[in-house]
Amino acid sequence: MINIQKDPALLGEVAADQFVKAAKAAISKNGKFVVALTGGSSPVMLYQLLGNEPYRSQVDWDKVVVFWGDERWVPLDNDQSNAGMAHANLLDHVPIPENKIYPMWAAGITPEARAAEYEGFLKKELGAQGQFDLILLGMGDDGHCASLFPGTEVLKEKDKWVEGYFLKSKDIHRITLTAPLINKAREIIFFVFGENKSSALYEVLEGERNPNQYPSQMIKPENGSLTWLVDEAAASKLSQS
Numbered sequence: 416m417i418n419i420q421k422d423p424a425l426l427g428e429v430a431a432d433q434f435v436k437a438a439k440a441a442i443s444k445n446g447k448f449v450v451a452l453t454g455g456s457s458p459v460m461l462y463q464l465l466g467n468e469p470y471r472s473q474v475d476w477d478k479v480v481v482f483w484g485d486e487r488w489v490p491l492d493n494d495q496s497n498a499g500m501a502h503a504n505l506l507d508h509v510p511i512p513e514n515k516i517y518p519m520w521a522a523g524i525t526p527e528a529r530a531a532e533y534e535g536f537l538k539k540e541l542g543a544q545g546q547f548d549l550i551l552l553g554m555g556d557d558g559h560c561a562s563l564f565p566g567t568e569v570l571k572e573k574d575k576w577v578e579g580y581f582l583k584s585k586d587i588h589r590i591t592l593t594a595p596l597i598n599k600a601r602e603i604i605f606f607v608f609g610e611n612k613s614s615a616l617y618e619v620l621e622g623e624r625n626p627n628q629y630p631s632q633m634i635k636p637e638n639g640s641l642t643w644l645v646d647e648a649a650a651s652k653l654s655q656s
């Protein structure tokens with residue numbers, strides 16, 4: 416499902432409503448809500464909405480479990496950190512138990528080793544089936560999502576849930592959930608805003624199938640729902656816009 420709005424702020428409210436609804440359903444069914452946050456700038460307005468009223472009091476934050484879809488391999492106080500951004504805009508403003516927030520970066524370990532460790536945390540919270548209640552994703556202007564970048568080996572991963580690797584194009588180590596794990600999710604929300612994303616979004620949604628070039632094409636939930644929250648600028652090349 417694709418929701419196109421002129422004003423990205425309206426999509427922030429749509430996403431906040433969907434987040435609250437998913438949290439209530441999961442907590443009522445399983446006693447907890449396991450979510451993977453995205454980095455980048457697209458989700459910031461959502462995080463700020465959730466960390467303030469009226470949304471803040473609609474979520475039982477003490478039953479929320481937070482993972483990330485991907486991370487740059489930098490400490491949380493680095494301005495590149497996805498976890499640092501989520502803390503600044505949401506996690507420091509809501510009462511989630513500290514042991515239920517699982518940052519991907521850790522000191523004194525390699526990204527590759529941390530990926531294996533992170534997979535253990537995921538198995539502990541999700542069980543063997545690995546189904547997130549909700550995964551939030553952004554999309555780059557090259558069609559990447561999480562740290563699933565065009566032409567990278569991680570796109571071929573069929574079994575591992577998490578992969579750490581050196582991303583040559585950005586000259587930085589990354590750690591990311593893999594497409595097979597992402598696709599197990601009950602709900603996935605993509606945020607795509609801005610004219611600079613319009614060509615990649617056209618290729619991902621309406622272009623030739625070419626997931627190695629446009630990795631966001633790999634995101635097809637097995638049984639769950641996929642919602643694209645897109646502003647008019649990003650949707651400008653779509654036939655349906």
Ligand SMILES: O=C(O)[C@H](O)[C@@H](O)[C@H](O)[C@H](O)COP(=O)(O)O
Binds near residue numbers: 485
């Ligand atoms: O670590 C990251 O960079 C993100 O997780 C990445 O996948 C992001 O979602 C896209 O690059 C879109 O970024 P913007 O929202 O800043 O456009």
